[in-house]
Each structure stands twice: as structure tokens, then as C-alpha cells.
Amino acid sequence: MGNISGAIVMTNLIQVGIDIGGTKMLTIAYQHSKIQARSQISTGKDFTAADAQTEIERFIHTLAAPPDGIGIAIPGLVDRAGVVIACDVLPNLVGWQPAIAFSSICPVKVVNDAQAALMKVVSELKPQTVAAVVMVGTGIGAAIYANGMVLSGANGWAGELGSIPIEGKTLDAQASGAAILAQLGIDANQSNALVGANDITALQSIERAGTSLGMGLAILINLLNPETIVLAGGTLQWRGYLAAAMQSTQRYSLPDLWASCRLEVSQHGGDLVGLGAASIAI
Structure with a gap:
């Protein structure tokens, strides 16, 4: 079990949140407590880690400044090192290590999509x-x-x-x-x-x-x-x-x-x- 603070604080830093699902990939830039930019593309069974990386890179290049952190939510199992272990709906993501792929840009955290959603929900409870x-x-x-x-x-x-x-x-x-x-x-x-x-x-x-x-x-x-x-x-x-x-x-x-x-x-x-x-x- 892991500790989390009672409230999730959004700062003035640029935080990129990515929701990769079975039918779509939503990418948002969050700053000043608001969504500053967003993009959405279709996914599907044939969607690959390379496809995800291409979209993330494209989105980052549209921002006024590099992000200070990236959070990626995956509909499957992610180990504690941020490696995608299993993903039934997007099987081509298995083995993906986003933290390594974007290490030159900023820190990256990868979690299960329900756990990502929970982080937002508990900030309001x-x-x-x-x-x-x-x-x-x-x-x-x-x-x-x-x-x-x-x-x-x-x-x-x-x-x-x-x-x-x-x-x-x-x-x-x-x-x-x-x-x-x-x-x-x-x-x-x-x-x-x-x-x-x-x-x-x-x-x-x-x-x-x-x-x-x-x-x-x-x-x-x-x-x-x-x-x-x-x-x-x-x-x-x-x-x-x-x-x-x-x-x-x-x-x-x-x-x-x-x-x-x-x-x-x-x-x-x-x-x-x-x-x-x-x-x-x-």
C-alpha cells in the first residue's frame, strides 16, 4: 500500500497527462490549475508504443516550453519501474518503457488507468x-x-x-x-x-x-x-x-x-x- 497526500496540488509547472485507451489516446497539458492544451487520436489493437511516442513528441513540440513531468495511464499492468507488463486491449504496448524513451525531456511516471483516475478522485474526497x-x-x-x-x-x-x-x-x-x-x-x-x-x-x-x-x-x-x-x-x-x-x-x-x-x-x-x-x- 502506498501513501498519498490528502489533496493533489497542481502547481504552475507544466504537467502533461496522457490517457491511452483501447479506442483513443488523450493528451493534455495542465498548468495554472487549468488544461492549457489537449489532443486526441484514435488507437485500437494495432496501436504501438512507437505510435504513442510519436504522438507524445508531436504534442510536446506544440507547447510553449518543455513539460516538467509526464504522467502516462495504461489500461493494463505496469510494474514499479514503469514498464508495461500486460495490456489486453493494446497488446503492442507490452514491454514499453516510457521513462527511458523520454528521459532526456523530463521525468515520466506510468500507472494503470484506474489508478490514475483514483488520484484525481481522492483529491476531492x-x-x-x-x-x-x-x-x-x-x-x-x-x-x-x-x-x-x-x-x-x-x-x-x-x-x-x-x-x-x-x-x-x-x-x-x-x-x-x-x-x-x-x-x-x-x-x-x-x-x-x-x-x-x-x-x-x-x-x-x-x-x-x-x-x-x-x-x-x-x-x-x-x-x-x-x-x-x-x-x-x-x-x-x-x-x-x-x-x-x-x-x-x-x-x-x-x-x-x-x-x-x-x-x-x-x-x-x-x-x-x-x-x-x-x-x-x-
């Missing part, structure tokens, strides 16, 4: 609380904060919520954005069209996925008794998903634990992970 962040995108991950400490685990890999088995399949295989698309045999653009057309098969698939997520959230609630769970990620935007998840979470949680937990969607939207990554850059 009471220090002595129990909270979790759950990222729901191409895959599903979580990060946990308890009484002033981040529950990181023996290798820093605690929070792989998407890997828990529920009814014979992992939560990732049932509730993630990738799972919904795979079940329907379509891509994200096609799914939006189907939902817009009130396609029953698509809406039912989304609802089933949301119900499965709720089972996973109920496990967190029943095990940890958190005061707050913050949800973030693009899959939450699919019509019917969030409502099904909320109903399922309540159904499978112990009533007293459910009553003491606030379950909410992050107010920072798609910027949450990038802001968290920027906060750990210095």
Missing part, C-alpha cells in the same frame, strides 16, 4: 474514507483507496476487476465495451447506429452487460464497504447500460452496505484519467 474508481471502457479495471492509502497489492496490480469470474466468464468478457461489440459482431460506429434505431438485439446486449457490471460492483461493495464508488469510461454512455448496472448493483449488494455507498459517474467525464495522470507527473 475526505482523507479518511474508503473509495473505489471503476473504469468501464474497452476493458474494466478498478483502483481502491482506504483510510489515506492506495491499495496497490504486492506488485502494484490490485484492482483487476475485469478478471473476476462471474457465472463462468470474466467480467471483461461480459460487461466491457469490447464484449458488447463482440457479442453483436459490429464496431462502435455501427453500435451507435443500432442504438439510435432502437435495435432490440443491441439494446438487450447492452442491458445484459450493464447487469453483469452491477454484479462486479456488488462484489466491491460487499467486500470493501466503500463510502463512494466513482464510475468512468465510454461504455457508460451507451443507452440503458448505466441504469441496468445501478439496478443490478443494488440487487446483489447487502442492503446495509448498499445504503452506505454513494455510486456516481465522474463529473470529469472523459478527462478524468488524463487529469489523474497529469497529477502524478510531478
Whole structure:
């Protein structure tokens, strides 16, 4: 477990936060407590470490001055040296060592995306609380904060919520954005069209996925008794998903634990992970 301060302080230094996800890479420059610049590109299964480095270098060259620190959030396992160990949604990032790649520019810190999001969330919570962040995108991950400490685990890999088995399949295989698309045999653009057309098969698939997520959230609630769970990620935007998840979470949680937990969607939207990554850059 690692200590973190009660509040994350953004300084006048230039902090770059990078959120690399299964469908997009968001890069932001944070200074004077505001986002000063931002860029977003598409990713996908074929996205490589070289692609990421090219975009980071391009973005840095657009800034008025070199950054004082870079924080990079990855949807997978990162070791304590900042090496990407495993990344199902972006397999070509495995083995990447950003701290070495950008050592001549500034210090670089690399963390799991849910842990990055947690850094932003806990800066807005009471220090002595129990909270979790759950990222729901191409895959599903979580990060946990308890009484002033981040529950990181023996290798820093605690929070792989998407890997828990529920009814014979992992939560990732049932509730993630990738799972919904795979079940329907379509891509994200096609799914939006189907939902817009009130396609029953698509809406039912989304609802089933949301119900499965709720089972996973109920496990967190029943095990940890958190005061707050913050949800973030693009899959939450699919019509019917969030409502099904909320109903399922309540159904499978112990009533007293459910009553003491606030379950909410992050107010920072798609910027949450990038802001968290920027906060750990210095």
C-alpha cells in the first residue's frame, strides 16, 4: 500500500497527462490549475508504443516550453519501474518503457488507468474514507483507496476487476465495451447506429452487460464497504447500460452496505484519467 497526500496540488509547472485507451489516446497539458492544451487520436489493437511516442513528441513540440513531468495511464499492468507488463486491449504496448524513451525531456511516471483516475478522485474526497474508481471502457479495471492509502497489492496490480469470474466468464468478457461489440459482431460506429434505431438485439446486449457490471460492483461493495464508488469510461454512455448496472448493483449488494455507498459517474467525464495522470507527473 502506498501513501498519498490528502489533496493533489497542481502547481504552475507544466504537467502533461496522457490517457491511452483501447479506442483513443488523450493528451493534455495542465498548468495554472487549468488544461492549457489537449489532443486526441484514435488507437485500437494495432496501436504501438512507437505510435504513442510519436504522438507524445508531436504534442510536446506544440507547447510553449518543455513539460516538467509526464504522467502516462495504461489500461493494463505496469510494474514499479514503469514498464508495461500486460495490456489486453493494446497488446503492442507490452514491454514499453516510457521513462527511458523520454528521459532526456523530463521525468515520466506510468500507472494503470484506474489508478490514475483514483488520484484525481481522492483529491476531492475526505482523507479518511474508503473509495473505489471503476473504469468501464474497452476493458474494466478498478483502483481502491482506504483510510489515506492506495491499495496497490504486492506488485502494484490490485484492482483487476475485469478478471473476476462471474457465472463462468470474466467480467471483461461480459460487461466491457469490447464484449458488447463482440457479442453483436459490429464496431462502435455501427453500435451507435443500432442504438439510435432502437435495435432490440443491441439494446438487450447492452442491458445484459450493464447487469453483469452491477454484479462486479456488488462484489466491491460487499467486500470493501466503500463510502463512494466513482464510475468512468465510454461504455457508460451507451443507452440503458448505466441504469441496468445501478439496478443490478443494488440487487446483489447487502442492503446495509448498499445504503452506505454513494455510486456516481465522474463529473470529469472523459478527462478524468488524463487529469489523474497529469497529477502524478510531478
